[in-house]
Amino acid sequence: MKVAAAAITVSVLGLLLRRYNPELVLLLALVTAAGALLASLGLLNGMRELRALLRTFLGENAETLIAPLAKSLAITVLSRFAADLCRDASQGSLASAVELTGNLCCVGLTLPLLMSVLKILGGWT
Numbered sequence: 001m002k003v004a005a006a007a008i009t010v011s012v013l014g015l016l017l018r019r020y021n022p023e024l025v026l027l028l029a030l031v032t033a034a035g036a037l038l039a040s041l042g043l044l045n046g047m048r049e050l051r052a053l054l055r056t057f058l059g060e061n062a063e064t065l066i067a068p069l070a071k072s073l074a075i076t077v078l079s080r081f082a083a084d085l086c087r088d089a090s091q092g093s094l095a096s097a098v099e100l101t102g103n104l105c106c107v108g109l110t111l112p113l114l115m116s117v118l119k120i121l122g123g124w125t
Helices: 002-017 022-088 092-122
Strands: none
Touching: 002 022, 022 092
């Protein structure tokens, strides 16, 4: 709720300031968005619990499966955040490039995971 209130406040402030100082509006949005991301870090406790649960079930193989998923999640969030900031700065093509790069990085990260799953399902060695 606090993040939503801060976002609405900054949005209204941005509308008022955009005419006089558009650079300040972008900086204000960047600082607010970074604060929102930092505030949401506490929500990652569920990911830690899932990691511990998977370790008990999978043993040594847990990190092989969890690491690509966690990295993909981080890349997705950060690339979306960066792309939205680019759009706020009226750089639509740059935003698209950031999103495409983030998606390609996620695909590259998850390919080894997919191969591992296929080996397990197919009994490949």
